[in-house]
Amino acid sequence: MTEPATGGALIARTLATLGVKDVFALHGGHLDAFLVACPDEGIRLTDFRHEASAGHAADAYARSSDTGFGVCVVTAGPGFTNALTPMTSAWVDAVPVVFIVGSPPLREVETNPLQGGIDQIAMAAPVTKWAHRVTGVERLPDLIEKAARIAVSGRPGPVLLDVPIDVMFMPVRDVMFPVNARPVRADRPAPSRSATERALTLLAGAERPVIIAGGGTVFSRCSESLRRFAEASGVPVAASTMARGVLPESHPQYVGGVASIGGAVARGAPPDVVVMAGARAGMYLGGRSGSTIPADARVIQIDVDGGEIGRLRPVDQAVVADCDETFAAFADACGAFDWPDRRDWVQTLNAGRRPFDPLFADAPTETRPGVLHPYHATKAAMDALEEGTVVVIDGGESSGWASVTVRSAGPGLCMQNGYLGCLGISQGMAIGSAIANPGRPVAIFSGDGAVGFNIQEFDTMVRHELPIVTIVLNNACWAISRRGQDIVFGENRRSIVGLANTRYDQVAAAFGGDGVTVDRYDDIAPAVRRALASRRPTCINLIVDAEVVNPAIPAMVGDPSVPDQIMIPYYENIPIRSGG
Numbered sequence: 001m002t003e004p005a006t007g008g009a010l011i012a013r014t015l016a017t018l019g020v021k022d023v024f025a026l027h028g029g030h031l032d033a034f035l036v037a038c039p040d041e042g043i044r045l046t047d048f049r050h051e052a053s054a055g056h057a058a059d060a061y062a063r064s065s066d067t068g069f070g071v072c073v074v075t076a077g078p079g080f081t082n083a084l085t086p087m088t089s090a091w092v093d094a095v096p097v098v099f100i101v102g103s104p105p106l107r108e109v110e111t112n113p114l115q116g117g118i119d120q121i122a123m124a125a126p127v128t129k130w131a132h133r134v135t136g137v138e139r140l141p142d143l144i145e146k147a148a149r150i151a152v153s154g155r156p157g158p159v160l161l162d163v164p165i166d167v168m169f170m171p172v173r174d175v176m177f178p179v180n181a182r183p184v185r186a187d188r189p190a191p192s193r194s195a196t197e198r199a200l201t202l203l204a205g206a207e208r209p210v211i212i213a214g215g216g217t218v219f220s221r222c223s224e225s226l227r228r229f230a231e232a233s234g235v236p237v238a239a240s241t242m243a244r245g246v247l248p249e250s251h252p253q254y255v256g257g258v259a260s261i262g263g264a265v266a267r268g269a270p271p272d273v274v275v276m277a278g279a280r281a282g283m284y285l286g287g288r289s290g291s292t293i294p295a296d297a298r299v300i301q302i303d304v305d306g307g308e309i310g311r312l313r314p315v316d317q318a319v320v321a322d323c324d325e326t327f328a329a330f331a332d333a334c335g336a337f338d339w340p341d342r343r344d345w346v347q348t349l350n351a352g353r354r355p356f357d358p359l360f361a362d363a364p365t366e367t368r369p370g371v372l373h374p375y376h377a378t379k380a381a382m383d384a385l386e387e388g389t390v391v392v393i394d395g396g397e398s399s400g401w402a403s404v405t406v407r408s409a410g411p412g413l414c415m416q417n418g419y420l421g422c423l424g425i426s427q428g429m430a431i432g433s434a435i436a437n438p439g440r441p442v443a444i445f446s447g448d449g450a451v452g453f454n455i456q457e458f459d460t461m462v463r464h465e466l467p468i469v470t471i472v473l474n475n476a477c478w479a480i481s482r483r484g485q486d487i488v489f490g491e492n493r494r495s496i497v498g499l500a501n502t503r504y505d506q507v508a509a510a511f512g513g514d515g516v517t518v519d520r521y522d523d524i525a526p527a528v529r530r531a532l533a534s535r536r537p538t539c540i541n542l543i544v545d546a547e548v549v550n551p552a553i554p555a556m557v558g559d560p561s562v563p564d565q566i567m568i569p570y571y572e573n574i575p576i577r578s579g580g
Contacts, residue, residue, distance in 0.1 A: 004171040007137040007163065008033025009040075011100065014141045016041035018148050019182050020071055022061060022435050024054040024428075028075020030102025030115075030165045035073075046435055046464060048428070049456040051079050055086025056428030057435070058097045062090075062156075063218060064390070064412035065436035069096040069151045076102040076165075077115025084123065085422060090158040091127040093242065093418035094215055094280075096151035097158040098144075099128075105166040106135060124160040131160040137170040142177035153186055155305035156219050188220070188322035189304065196329045199275075199300045199317045204337040206273035206298070208345050209235050210261060212285065213323075215242030215418075216278015216303060218411045222324035223247065226277070228331035230254075234342040236349055240279050241416045245408030255349040258285060259404065261292050263352020269345075270294040276301045278323045281312040282419060287572070288312055302326050356404050359551060365521035367545040372521060374398075374473055374544040378445065379405045380521060381471050381542070384528035389441040390414070390433045394426035397479035398447035400550040406445075413437070424453025427470070431457065434466040441467065441532050448474040448499055455504070458511035461537035469531045470508065470539045475546035476501040482546070483553045484569040487560055501543075508539035519543040 005013070011034050015023070023038065025031070026048050038045050048054040051074045058070030074083045080101045090097045104116035124131040130150045134143055140163070147159045191199075203209050217226065223246050230237050230253035238258050239246050247254040255261075261271060274297050279285060286292030293299065293313075301309050302319040309318045319326055356375055365376040378401040385391070388409045393402045395417040408414035415433065417425050426444045434442045444451075451472050461468050482497040505515025514536050518527050524542065531538035557569045566574040 004173045006033040006037070007140055007168045007170050007172065008035070009037035010137065010140045010172065010175065011144060011163070011168075012037040012041045012043055014144045014179050015071060016043055017179055017182060018145060019067055021067065022046065023071045023073055024048065024057040024061070024432060025073040026051050026054050026075070026079065028079050028102055030075045030168060031073060033169045044435075046431065046460070048431075048460050050454055051082035052085050052424070053428030053431070053454045053457050053460070055083045055097070055099070056089070056425045057432030059086055059090050059093075059095045060392070060415055060429035060432030061436045062096050063415060064433050069098055069148055070432065071098045071100070073100045074102070075115070076104060076120070077118070080120050081123075084127070085420075086428070087124060087158050087160070088127040089418065089420040089422050089425065092420050094156050094219075095158065096156040096219070098147050098151055099124075099158060099160045101160065101162055102168065103133070103162050103164045106164045107166060120162050121160070127158070128160045129157040131162070133162040133164070134167050135164075137167050137172045138174065138176045140167070141175050141179040145179045145183060149183065149186075155308075188325050189320065190325035191302075191319045191321040191329050195317065195319050196333050199319060200330060200334055200337050202273050202298055202300060202317060203233065203235055203275070204339055208264075208269065208271045209273040209275070209342075210255075210271045210349065211235055211237045211275040211277055212240060212258060212261070212279045213237055213243040213246045213277050214240045214279025217243050217246050217323045220278065220304075220323040221411075222327050223411055225324050225327035225331055227251065229327045229334060232331055232334045233339045234346075235275075236342065236346045238349070240284055241403065242418065243279070243411065244406065244414040245410040245412070248410075249407045253346065255346060256353040257403065258292050259355050260349045260352040262286065263355055264349055265291060265294060267348075267352070269348050271297055273298045273300065276303075277326070278303060280308055284419075354404065356551065367548065370519040370543060372519065372524075372542055372544045374401050374475070374548050374550070375405075376521060377524060377542050377544050378402055378473065380524040381445070381528050381540070382406060384525035385443055386441050386532055389443050390430075390437055392416075392426045392430045392433060392442065392444050394444065394446035394450040395421060395423045396447040396450050397483065397550050397553060398445060398450065398473040400552045401473065402445035409440070413440075423450040426450065427454045427457035427460075430468045430470075431460060431464070431466060434468055441469070444468060444470040446470065446472055447479060448472055448476065448502065448504065449478045451504060455507055456511075458508045458513050458537060458539070462512040466537060467532075467535040468537050469528065470537075471528070472504045472539060472541050473544050474501065474504065474541050475544045477546050479546060479550075480553060483549055484557050487554060487557045488567045488569060503541060505539045505541040508537065513537035513539065515539040515541065517541040517543065
């Protein structure tokens with residue numbers, strides 16, 4: 001380096017060297033030295049109206065792009081605190097995102113400066129793999145490379161670099177540790193021969209085995225090796241919400257989401273051997289209930305993080321390794337085993353792939369004039385999407401309708417909120433997905449409650465000319481919260497769960513997009529097709545019936561008729577033990 005550069009320019013140059021082409025941000029004066037340098041390095045800036053959306057966009061970009069991680073850059077103080085939510089979401093869902101945040105000058109520590117007085121490192125440390133304040137401009141390149149490496153290595157996750165404004169603006173001619181090339185990716189751990197043989201012995205001898213693919217399969221890019229093993233062994237594959245699309249929807253061994261396993265359990269045909277592949281035990285796999293993984297099933301757990309092995313229950317075979325390396329080893333070794341015909345078992349699982357179809361087969365598509373049945377409305381909108389559409393599903397009851405009708409275009413191309421249960425993620429994630437997948441249509445499915453959290457991002461979609469279709473299931477209430485109150489306390493005790501019947505399509509139009517309200521079933525598919533064909537940001541406001549309850553919600557809340565228990569909505573109820 002011969003000409004002096006600012007710290008901000010060094011950051012841009014290093015990110016470009018690491019292969020970063022896109023950064024998600026919201027302006028702040030702390031960042032200007034970086035922001036103005038990005039065009040010179042070929043980095044595209046996508047700017048938002050709220051830092052939370054920028055963070056969610058970087059999360060989605062990490063899942064669906066070939067860069068391997070997302071980058072979110074926000075300013076100090078409230079910019080940082082607004083980004084804590086997506087930072088936490090990336091932490092609990094193990095998504096590699098590099099967060100770079102500004103901060104007041106080092107020389108003004110403990111002077112009560114603007115947007116200071118808080119320890120951003122201490123606040124971020126519990127929800128990041130690594131959080132560090134840069135104290136010298138000469139160290140920026142190697143610390144940025146270190147941040148990216150930590151984010152993608154082992155169990156992926158977010159990292160934070162705090163860059164004080166005096167470091168950001170400081171000119172520098174020489175750096176201590178130059179980063180002149182994209183680093184070679186670290187070798188990924190493979191399973192031992194003995195672990196492979198024991199796992200295959202269990203699977204080959206099983207009557208009803210199943211593989212549950214989790215988020216770890218997406219970041220290990222294991223679709224091809226998983227396909228090879230599934231075809232060679234005949235073992236069916238179900239996907240968690242993080243891993244939808246890990247195999248094509250039409251693949252003979254793919255049985256959709258984990259609801260297909262729950263349906264088989266309910267019908268008296270539980271799996272006897274379960275492979276948890278990059279899938280963490282918890283709510284999305286039935287917790288401790290046995291509704292997805294029966295208590296007496298043999299379990300093979302594959303995870304790059306040994307600390308995840310055996311969460312909630314002992315396992316029969318632990319494989320601490322990368323999912324791609326593991327399924328490649330399984331596929332290479334499975335020829336030495338005899339694999340029975342499992343087509344009947346696959347058919348049994350597929351019978352539960354669309355669990356709501358039989359429940360609502362006879363239900364009217366319009367429950368009354370001008371009001372749509374939420375299941376039929378969601379399914380009609382989903383079926384009208386172009387093949388290859390990226391789908392982003394927000395939280396709340398609407399996610400329960402969308403998740404059972406969605407068809408994923410591929411790994412990382414169907415997204416949903418995860419263990420944080422965060423509402424309002426869809427706009428940011430859709431924008432990140434659109435940037436990562438130019439040319440692909442992108443559709444949001446959101447409830448009217450969730451869409452309001454970051455509704456200002458219609459402006460971002462318009463300014464950046466992103467043809468995202470936002471489909472709002474509008475029932476004028478916080479539906480999932482209303483259900484919980486009704487079940488636990490009775491319908492006459494509802495509290496702060498009502499919303500106005502807002503014209504969200506007009507909100508989108510006010511920001512410069514397109515919008516339409518639909519209250520007739522026959523108009524849904526044409527509205528979706530017109531929106532996709534327009535290649536413009538569009539909001540379709542579907543008027544759905546608040547009285548139709550998603551069948552999954554009562555199961556989440558619990559049965560109030562069971563005696564001697566304390567109702568704890570969305571968690572396990574607490575039994576009351578009598579004394580004596």
